[in-house]
Amino acid sequence: MEFFEQPEVYAVKHKDLSTRMESRSGGIFSAVSDYVLKKGGIVYGCVLEKDFTAHHFRATTTDERNRMRGSKYIPSDMGDMFRLAKQDLENGRLVLFSGTSCQIAGLRSFLGKEYDNLFCIDIVCHGVPSLKLWQSYLRWQENSHKGKCIYVDFRNKKDFGWDKHIETLHIQTPSGKVKVVNSTVFKTIYYTHCALRPSCYYCPYKSTIHPADMSIADYWKIDVAAPDFNDNKGVSLVLLNNENAVKMFNCVKEVTQYQKCRLEDSMTLPLKEPCKKPSRTEQFWKDYHSLDFSRIASKYGGNSVKSRLKRFLTNH
């Protein structure tokens, strides 16, 4: 399959608002995966487990697919999904495989040949943070609220809008009461870029050229690329990287509202270059391994007494 020198670019919103609200951005993943499931195909993607770790999963129904919606800001364990996907492909099943660019590149290399019945989507990610950091954070929240976490939304769009980044946890206390905890501590540590996987600082897929047929992202430049399209409920940036993707988009575009855009108007950092490794990265890991998580939260997660007081004063 020949890849285009530069992708075709679309701004996309799923016409069904509830689908869009369940998705990280405009719901293009649901549009494509609905189509694949309707054709009797199989969808691979990342789901969150009951223990709040993430792994890749094989879905044959809409309910199973729905668990893949939403960004999980932790690494997804691939398990045996490459081998399962190969079996499905050899059996002639239509397969949609979604994941980070490096996962899609790895899958293609593992398969070693092209399959007409394979369609790949990669998410434009800027890096994945450490799983252990996420687990330390969860334990810290559970201890501070004296209960057990029963629900996680890594980025709560329904309550705060598409552009805000606030994580929501539901923590159940022994008496059965459920506390809703909205926080920015994990996100703030994530955005320091100190806790990213080391390979993400040298990611070869941080450009407009991607290993998947279709690449999807949050359309942060939407107000430049397509003014009036943004309702803060989520818009997907969709890159069509080859003819396969153009064909697929033609099959699914009817369920979306879309507008063709210019690549120059759509550029964000992950489409140009990898995140720089911050100079305090080594210090961060030293601190992480030696300090209590509350100290990590205040030093790197914006949870110092000073910033808590500032938030209190602006909110009251």
Add this chain to the structure above:
Amino acid sequence: MKNQDLRYIHTEKSDNPKRLPELYDKKEHCCGCSACYSICPTKAIVMQLDTDGFLYPIVNAEKCVRCYRCEKVCVFKADQKKRNYF
């Protein structure tokens, strides 16, 4: 050896004179995609969390038949080389 730097297990149980596969030299050269794990014909590779909380492949020297398919499948390093990140 620190757990963080563990790349092989059971080296003492293997008398194969051929070299073991080298999957990554520095950590930044492995994205954890698991292609090497998936392609290994003898299930000699396991993906394990390092101390910082990221999955890396570890080769079981006893099970490894030195076919080097795991090295060849690693496209992440090849793509890093193309962009001079190596």
